[in-house]
Every structure is written in structure tokens, then in C-alpha cells.
Amino acid sequence: MESIIIYLPVIMALIGLAYMAVKRSWVLKQNAGDGKMKEISDYIYEGALAFLKAEYKLLTLFVIGASVALAAISFIVPTTHILIVVAFIFGAFFSALAGNMGMKIATKTNVRTTQAARTSLPEALKISFGGGTVMGLGVAGLAVLGLTTAFILLFQFFMNGSWTSTEDMTIVLETLAGFSLGAESIALFARVGGGIYTKAADVGADLVGKVEAGIPEDDPRNPATIADNVGDNVGDVAGMGADLFGSYVATVLAAMVLGNYVIKDMGGAIEDVFGGIGPILLPMAIAGFGILFSIVGTMLVKINSNDAKEKQVQGALNVGNWVSIGLTLITCFALVKYMLPETMQMEFFGEGLKDISSIRVFYATVIGLVVGGVISSVTEYYTGLGTKPVLAIVQKSSTGAGTNVIAGLATGMISTFPTVLLFAAAIWASYAFAGFYGVALAASAMMATTAMQLAIDAFGPISDNAGGIAEMSEQEPIVRERTDILDSVGNTTAATGKGFAIASAALTSLALFAAYVTFTGIDGINIFKAPVLAMLFVGGMIPVVFSALAMNSVGKAAMDMVYEVRRQFKEIPGIMEGTGKPNYARCVDISTKAALREMMLPGILTIGFPIAIVILGKLVYGSDNQLIAEMLGGYMAGVTVSGVLWAIFQNNAGGAWDNAKKSFEAGVEINGEMTYKGSDAHKAAVTGDTVGDPFKDTSGPSMNILIKLTCLIGLVISPILGGHTVDNGVTNQEVEVQMQVESTDLAQAVVTYTTTINGKATTQERRIKGTAQEVKAQLEAIEGSASKPGAKGEKVVIDKIEIRK
């Protein structure tokens, strides 16, 4: 039986990829238009490829550097295997491959959508969403295929494919963490670099084109216009894809790690029909089924009427989404019942071992699915067209840009209230149901329909591009109207998708955080130790500084673009008359270089700080790994809490400003007067949107990567800091008290017992204080009692006594 279950996710991933291939060839078979349309589309495609190529060059260097660092760790730490380097490269490769496929299909689908929109809206939706589906299934399929294959191979390598002990499985999973780290590293480049790229091109194109030269948006005379359209794909397609790829993989990994610890809490071995690794396989199985249900969901997304409006399109997307979530819910119930022991023992910090029935794990997955749904509604409430907060920003625009900006900031800030309460409640409740394993499975369930979420997400920028191509190739207005309907829905899904991405990043980070604590083997993270508290402060600061760096980067990169566009306007003869041809490639090149250059500093900040903390800790505290591990844990908690807050704040403020500006397009009533585009209030709203642009497209989404990558780096470093507890192989009913002297001072000793009862290890502390003589006498007394057995065969064994001056 186990042989089937372990391969099941692989099979489902392959089914997903096969369906993707079919869909892909169908999309590519569609009419790609002709003449100018095709020409422009080709430019965008080539621009996207140029970015990818430049990115891969840098990536290769990064992967080599990181591999060397990982190899060094594997040589220093006995329990870290060199295979982690292979897993890392594997993860980076799969994530990059998924991004590559997504970018290519997106830039091929856009023009086909435009072409279809010339005759039919339903057909245009079918094609644009088809492109999104290819993207979504590509990412999800490759994520599950890669992670599961890597797991199977490592499981074979380290454990010969059958259960030995939780310690061996820990080594498997520590090595597998390399895969996740590789994937998330790519996300750093794609999300942060992509975010800088897209806004630099956008702002640069607007500043010279719209403002200085007075030509409309998406005008082919503007040399930066292709870069702008490429940017939509780089940021919203590849960036979002890599982000969710990373979350998906990390969530499943963290759930597997915590599943392993459930087995440990249950005595180090369980008996089930899955070779005793049911709790570890469960998250992979959920991910596998999620792919199938996403396929079902995407099949349901269609409209019939050519006169359909936004509401019908949104409705079609919702039907597909909820069906796939509903199917996942039902399957979670079945899988939990089928794959988990009916009753598990789980260790709760400070509360000891508890009996947890498998149904409680199902409840945790329900919480995950609910959070995924509710977060979208909350995000839409704060950022949607016509909602109360957005209308309030519109009203404040009448008194100038200053009040508009304040209102937007305040909206983003207040939106943290329900969102954080939702997250806090979700953490608390899923933990109460099934410990941190519950938290990780809540995240896994939420992420199960990643393919569907991404299909909905990616369809937005494809439609946006389709509209741009319609404009640039001067199609009839009806074509643009049709693509605008799709684009408008795409804007909403983009905002809610960002909410989903934040929720996934938050839950993923928490799951990784929990996995970190179990990997290091520390007994919690005590923020009442000042060094830990100090690191909590430092961690809290990092997202703020990261955001500022990302925002400044956009400004710098945009200025590069401005100078280049100005130069082309001046130097290329006939460019404004449409007779001279702008050098699109050069603008693409400039955006690419600026984006990759500017992402270095935030990247170094992200990767460097956790490492710096460990080095600093080692310098100050030497071998007190417990404290150093707690410091790093405090840092991770600080980054996560602050990062989630700043992600919500920036995304929602940016989204709200954007739609406040868009409200003026149809006209809004301010103080009883209808106000339109071009009014002073509208200009104030444009200022707000300018501030919001880097918020929602660059610094905000980068927070997801920052928090996940920080926790992953912590996880990969953790073996340096934590020892694996050694399994004594004691039989049930036998009680053995193991005693180990942890630190001895002249005047005191802290004795840490590891009591293993029924195969479960717990830690006790005993302190001996006094003069050196007294301490010595106490130690001797302990040694004395160690030699004779206690009640119920209890005996005290001292492994070593280490005396430090």
C-alpha cells in the first residue's frame, strides 16, 4: 500500500503537467493575430526572454555561491549531508523552470486573447484563463513533482525507503529543506527583482511619455512601453508564480517535518498501512489531490454571453475557485481519516503530551481553507472599487494630495486589524486542534489549490497585456472594451491574490518557525532573555528597512529609464511622428539591469542577517547553542510579525489608492458634485497612486519572500545549532533518566536530565549552586544515585561531566 501512496502525489503532479501540456498546445494553436499586433507581441515575448536570460546569469552565480556555502555547512555539521546542495540546485532549477514556462505562455497568450476579443468575449476569457491555467498547473505540478521526487530519492538514500527512526527521517527532511531553500531563493530574484522591474518600467514610461511628451499610455512611440508590458509579466506572472511555488513547497515541507515529530511524540514509530509515515505523507497527498481539483475548477470557468460584464466573469472565476476548494475540503476529511492514526500523541509546550484524534487535524485544515477565503474578502473590502474605505479616500482627495495620502496610509494601517486578528485566531485555533502540525496542515490545505489560485491570478496580467496590445495595434474600441472587462476583473483578482499570498507566506513562516524549533531541539524561545529580545527588535526592523530599500530602488531604476527614454526621443529621428523606430530592447535591457542590480542590497540584507546573528552569537556565547538558537528564533519571529504587518499595510494601502484613482474614471460624487478624470481631486488621487505603486507591486509583495526566506535560512542553519537527541532504544514501560551536565561554573551547575519514558524524551533541569566544593559534593551525590536503580526500575545514567571555568 505504502508504495502506491508515496508515488500518488507524483502521479497527480504528472497528470497536472500532462493536462497543462494539452492546454498549452491548445492555447498556442489559437490565432496569434497579424501585422502590428504580432509585432508588438513578439517584442514583449523577446523582452521577457531577455529578462529571463539576464536573471538566469545572475541566478547561476548565486546558486554556485550558495551551493559552496551549503557545502561548507555540510562539512562542518556532521548531521547535514552534502546532498543538501543537490536538493538546493534541484529546487532552484524547478522553480526557475516553472517561472520560465509561465512567462512564456503568458507572453504568448496575450496577443491571442486580443485576437479572440475581436470577435468574442467568452473566447477571449477562455484563452486568457487558459494561459493562466497553464501557468498555475505548471507551477503547482512542478512544485509537487520536484518536492515529492526529491523526498522519495532521499528517503531511499538515507532510509532505504522504509521507516527506521525519527532521527533518520530528520536527516532526510533537513536535506529536503535544501529544495525549499532553492525554490525560495529564485522567488527572491523573481519577486523582488520583478517588482522593481515592473514599477521602474511603469513609472519611467509614464514620467517621460505621459507627463513630458504628452502621449498616451501603451503608445508604441514610447520606447519604454514594451518594457512596461514585459514588466506586467515579470512582476505579476513570474513573481507571483515563484512566490506561491516557494510557499507551496515550504508549507508541505514544514508539515512533513512536524509530521515526523508527531511520530516521535508517539514513541518514535507508528504502525499504519503507509510504512509508518502516514503523518509525513499526508501533506503531500493533499497537495497532489489539490492539483486534480484545480483542474476540475479551471474547467468550470467559462461564460456564454458575448454581452457579459465584470460580474459574470468574476462569477465564473468564483464558481471554479469554490468548487476546487470544496472538493479539497471533502478530500482532506477522507485523507485525514484514512492516513492518520485515529489517535495521536502530540507534545504541547508547557502542557505536555496530549491525545489528539485525527478529526482534529481535519478541523485544522478547515481553518486553513476558511482563512484563504476570508482573507480575500477582507482584502477586497479594503481595496475594492466602491467600498467604504476606498470611497473615503476619494472624498479626502478633494482637499488635496496630502489628505489623500494620509487617508490611504490610514486605510492600509487599519486593514491590519481584521487581518492580524484572523491570522492570530487561525494560529491559535489550529494549534489548539492539533499543535503546530495542525498549523502546518492548515497552511497545506490552504495552499492545496495553488494551481487554481495562480490561474486566476495570472489571467489578470495576461488580459492587461491583451488590452495594451489592442491599444498599441489600434484595434476597434470594442476589442479594448472586451479586454477591459477582463482586465478589470483581473485587477480585483490581483488584489485578492495578494491577500492569499500574504496569508500563505504568514502560515508558511509559522510552520517553518515551528519546524525550526523542533530541528534545533531547543525547548522554546524565551523572549525574557535580553539577547533574544534584542534580536526580536532587530528582526522587527528588517522588513521596514527592506521595504524602504525596495522603494528607493524603484525610484533609482525609474530614473535610469527616464534618461534613456529622453535620450531616444532626442536622438532617434522621426520617433514622435511614428516614422522612426524606438529601441525597445535597450529599455528592456535597462530595466533588467537596474532591477537585478537594485535587488542585491535587499537580498544581502535578507540572507546576511541570520548568518550574522549566528556568527555574532558564536563569538559571544561560544558553544551555548541553545541561546544562539533562541536568538535566531527571536529574529525570525520579529521578521515574521513585522513582515506580515508591513505586507498587509503596504498591499492594502496600495490597492486602495489604486482603486480610489480608478473611481474617477466612471466619475464619483464628492460633496454632492460629480467629479471626473482631470479634476484636482483626481490629480490628488494620482499622487496617492504613485505612492501606492511601489507599495503594492514592489515592497509589499517582497515581504512574503523576506519572511519565508528568513525562516528557511534559519531552518537550514538550525543543524549547526541543535543536536539531534539520541534515541536510547528503551523499551516501553521502562523509565530511564538520562543525565547530562550542560554547563558547569565554579559556583554552579545546570544539570539537564533527558527523561525517556515509553520512548518519549522530555527534558528536566536541575540547578546546583554554591561554592565549587558544594557543587562538587552535589555532583557526587547525583553520581551516587545514578548507580542504583530507582522506583519502577528507574536508573540515572550520566554520560559526561564537563567542567568549565
Next chain:
Amino acid sequence: MESIIIYLPVIMALIGLAYMAVKRSWVLKQNAGDGKMKEISDYIYEGALAFLKAEYKLLTLFVIGASVALAAISFIVPTTHILIVVAFIFGAFFSALAGNMGMKIATKTNVRTTQAARTSLPEALKISFGGGTVMGLGVAGLAVLGLTTAFILLFQFFMNGSWTSTEDMTIVLETLAGFSLGAESIALFARVGGGIYTKAADVGADLVGKVEAGIPEDDPRNPATIADNVGDNVGDVAGMGADLFGSYVATVLAAMVLGNYVIKDMGGAIEDVFGGIGPILLPMAIAGFGILFSIVGTMLVKINSNDAKEKQVQGALNVGNWVSIGLTLITCFALVKYMLPETMQMEFFGEGLKDISSIRVFYATVIGLVVGGVISSVTEYYTGLGTKPVLAIVQKSSTGAGTNVIAGLATGMISTFPTVLLFAAAIWASYAFAGFYGVALAASAMMATTAMQLAIDAFGPISDNAGGIAEMSEQEPIVRERTDILDSVGNTTAATGKGFAIASAALTSLALFAAYVTFTGIDGINIFKAPVLAMLFVGGMIPVVFSALAMNSVGKAAMDMVYEVRRQFKEIPGIMEGTGKPNYARCVDISTKAALREMMLPGILTIGFPIAIVILGKLVYGSDNQLIAEMLGGYMAGVTVSGVLWAIFQNNAGGAWDNAKKSFEAGVEINGEMTYKGSDAHKAAVTGDTVGDPFKDTSGPSMNILIKLTCLIGLVISPILGGHTVDNGVTNQEVEVQMQVESTDLAQAVVTYTTTINGKATTQERRIKGTAQEVKAQLEAIEGSASKPGAKGEKVVIDKIEIRK
């Protein structure tokens, strides 16, 4: 000897207050001008009184309500004494009294400064700084007098004025916490209410006056102009005063609490010439000497030349400041050496008991003084005129309001980097030197020269007002020039003063946080427990939402003012020609009401959340006080970390925008061109300043109160959650193991030993797991071993066994 030392701070406080009275009568004796000058000054004075009166009404209601709540707590919790209510009222009264005195002298000094500026700049500085000195000494004198007197009375009441035990002293200090809570509650009203008042009046006056009616700032025809000037006093004088009063008291209190725990760590009693309470008296002694040195410092602030510029004035302030800090430093050394045992034992979490020599405590105070100095420089670097970050914002103004806003936000955000690293290093280092007692004494040393800091702070708004009066009473330009020099220096000191206030709030909160953990008796705050982590998230969110509420409040209150000014312009005949008299009082009234109304929601948020968490915890976890205390601690840590970040971010962004705007007054070079007031770039900078105004004057400074009040509420609630560990009165050299069953389940028991060796208690945990039968057998075995003494007279005593189903 002890009888002198304990009264010493009282005597010094009285000296400070006596000097204040002398200085006050000197200021009041100065020429208060005549005619229009006097009239305007009277309006401001009356407006300030009107605000105070309205505030006191609301305050009285609040104090009554809070007293009832505290009385209820004192009835529920056996160790909380009803006297806490008296201490609370006492604290609120002293803080209000200090604010009252400060406001009165500030609004009396302004016109006298204007009058003096007609003839002499040195004289104008002497008077305005004299007013500041009265304010500073009033606040510091009353703070030290109130706290010390309250302590002496409670010490007499509970312990008959001589040492009995740390437990009794804990009750004294828990009751004394009421004084601090009272003081900080007033700060909530003064800082938050004042912050809303000042910006509502400012924005309201500008929007209708400058923008709609086209009359200059400080024009007496504008009905809101008096409210605007009152606002400067309400926000910058009374608000800042109450803020620092609160920090001062809370810091000393926290240091006393931690001093008591030092004594506990040393065996529950020490012998010194201060009745065995040297570590508790030390922070009060430092505060007392700080007052004397502040007096010395203020005496040195003077200039001689009538042609002096900003640099000389700033130099004079710096001399006074550094001399008082230097004297404090020397005295800290002497006091530490004199008052502390040469070697102390302090408990470090996870590291056990350590020997700490008293010189290490001195090092901690040095860190505090250094932080106080460095934070000012850092703040000035990010917000000062002509600094690199401010010039960068100026440059970005040329491309519009949007880029200006982004640059300002980014500057504020990046400024968290050095500031947080500084705080983190300070926490870490002062803890490494002398544990949390070191952290608290670092804060105490920093706060010692509060009187001097406040004198420098309060001198700013006084000069600002003096300039306003000069403008409104149409003095010769030279008068305004002279007040402008003082005002300009005042702007710098206001920014650096805010940095100091943040640093003080941050260190105070940490000290309170440490005191909280010791009060509750929990063994740390473990964020690896999901409920604790969830509360860390919730705590992190509160400052963000609080800031948004405060910002929105300013908007709403300003609109109230706009409508009133519009109404007066329309309905009062001849108002624009200067023949009709505007109704100033009504504008003052509107600001007052709006400010007090709008501060309710943030206030409820601040006070309500900690209480809600305890209630929620009690509902879910019943009597598991350890977990509930950790949850509340997690919340406090979240509020502190996030609050400090948002305070730095908002204050520095606001300060940077302000000076970016001011840069245009003298003209700045942008892209090689000199740009002045009235240019498009300047208009963009004005937009940035509009955003920055509530940041730096309302929401930013409110963070200080939020974090301190949160930690204080936690501290006052803590007796509900924590039991005092019972002193067994064991003699030295005797080892007693006390065993207490904490929670028992059918299948498990967690046994917590409290081992008291040499009178020092530490906690050990032992877990028993298995079926109910097995657990029972284990418990019996433990009881068995409890009946016979161990090595070195060791015996195990079980107080009670509590079995829960």
C-alpha cells in the same frame, strides 16, 4: 544612614521645586508687553486654561472609573492592596499638576519673550529658556517628589520602614505601580489628546485661512489662530511633559522592582548601610541628583551677543546639556560604588546565578547615557536641515508630490535601521553587564537629566509662540527675526527631543517588561507556544491601528474646525477687514472637544486589549496562569517592538518632510537650479509636510504612551496572574527541594520543583507520563523520596497534589 538616603531624593526634588519657584517668579516679573501683544497672549493663556479645564473634567471621570476597576482588582487578588487606588490617584494628580504648571508658565513666558526680543536676543533666550526651565524642573521635581514620597509612605505602611523580605517589598512596589499607572494615564490624555488638538487646530487654521481666505499664518483675523497657538502648548509642552513624567516615574519604578529581585537573588536579604535596600534606593538617588545637575546645566545656557545666530544658541543649549549629563555620569559612578554591594548575585535566565560586581552596573548606566546622546544625533541626521536624507527628499520634490512622499516614507523607514540596532545593542550590553537591573538603570541614568531635556524641549514651542505673537501684534521685523532664531533652534531640539522620548519609552517599556516577568513569577515568555505567538502578532498590530486612528482623528477634528472658521467668516460682519472680532474661544472649544472625543477610541484600544487578553485567557485556559501571563507578555513584547518601530518611522519621516519643506525658504539647488518657496517642487514638499504633520505630532509621539501604558497595565494586572513564591525561610547552606504538582491529566503529570538553595529559588520540571495507574505509581514514588532527606540534608516536600480530569 538609611534615614538620610531615603529622604535624599525628596530633598533634592524640593530643592528643584524651590529653584523652579524662584525662576518662575523671575519670569513672571518680566515685562509682559502691552496692547495687542498682551491681548493675544491672554487669549492663548485662556485657551490653554480652557483646554485644561475640559481635560480635567474628562480626566476626573476617567480616574474615578479606573479607580473602581483597580479597587475591584484589589478585592479579587489577595496580594493587591486597596492602597493602589490611592497611589493611582496620587500619580494622576501629580502628573496633572505638573502639566498644569508647565502650560501656565509656557503661556505666560511666550509674550515676555516677544517683549524681550524687541531689544535683546540674549534676554529673549534667557526668558524663553527660563520658562522651559520652570517646566522641566516642575515635571522632574514633582515626579521625584511624588514617587519618592509615595514609596516612603508605602514602605512605612507595609514594612514599618525597615526591611523584612522581598515578598513584602514586592507588595510595596506593586502598590507603587499604581502611582506610575496614574501618571501614564494622564500622559495618554495629554499626549494623544494634545497631539490631536495641536494638529487639528493647525490644519484647520491653514486650510481655511491660508488656502481658502488667502490670509497669512498667525493672522489675528483667523478665528482658529489662537487655537493653533494654544495647540503648540497643549501638544509640545503639556504632551511632552506628561510623556517624560510618565517615563521618568516608570523607569525608576521598574529599576526599583528589579533591585528588589537582585536582593531576592542574593538570598532575600543583604546587609548595607541603607537598611538593606541599597539596590532599590539607587534609582531614586540617581533621579534626585539628576535634578540638581539639571539646575546646574540650565544655569549655563546663555549667550552674550545680540548678533548671535542659531549656532551660538544651539551651542549654549549643548553646553548646558552635556555638563548635566557629564555630572550625572560621574555621580552614577560614585552612587553605584557607594550604594550597591561590591558583588551581587543575579539570576540570568538559562544561565543561572552570576556574580556581578557593582562596577558593571555603572557600565550599564554609561550605556544609558550614551544611548540618550547618540539617539539625538541619529535623529538629527535623518531630520535636520541640510542633511543628506533631507536633501534627497528635496531633490525628489522636483518630480512631484508622489516622489516626495515616497522619499519621506523611505527616509523614516530606513532611519529605523541605526536606531533599532542602537537599542538592541543597548539592551543586550546593559543586560550582559547587569541583567535587567542593568537595563533599568541604563534607562534611569538616561532619564536622570529629564529636567534639562524638558527645559530644552519646552523652550521651542515658547519661542514659536513668541514669534506668533510678534506676527499677530505686528512688531518690527527684527523682533520676528530674533524669535525665528530661537524658533529654528527649537525645531531642532523638538526633533531630537522626540528621539530622546522614544529612547526613554523603549527602555522604560523593556524595564517594565522585565518587572512584569518577575512580578508574575513566570519562568520566561516562550513564543513557541502558539497562543503566545498569536498574541505577539496581535500586539504588533496594535501600534499600527492606533496610529491610523490617531491620524484619522486629526482629519475629523480638523474638519470640525474648518466648518467653524468658514461659518465665522460668513456670519461675523467685518471680520476680514479687521473691524469684526473673531470668536477665538469657540474655536478653542471645538478643538478641545474634538481632541478629547477623538482620543477615546485609541485610549480604549490601549487599555482594553490587555484586559481582553486576560479575560479571554481565563475563559479558555482557566487557572493556567502561567500560559495567560505568557500570552499577555507576548502581547506586551509585540506592542513594544512594533510601537518603537512605528514611533521612529513616523517621527523621523515627519521631521524629514518638515525640514525638506523648510529648505525651500532659504532656497535649494535642484538639478543645478536654485528653487524657492512657491515653486512646484516647494508645493510637492508642502504635500509631504501635510502627511508628516500628524506623523510627527500626533501618531508618532502617541506610540511612546501606547507602549509604556501597555506594559504598565500588564504590570498592574500581573498579580492576578502570578503568585508570589512563598519564602520558606530556609537558612543559608541548607538545600531544600520543594515540589508542587502543577497540572495532572489522566495520562500525565507535570511536576514543578521549586528548589531553594541558599535561599534562592529555582524551578525544575519533571514530567510523568503513561496511563493513570503509572502516573499514580510515579507520584507515590516521588512522595516516598520526599519523606527522606537527600545528600547534604536535601529533602523533598510536596505541598499539594491536584488531580484534574
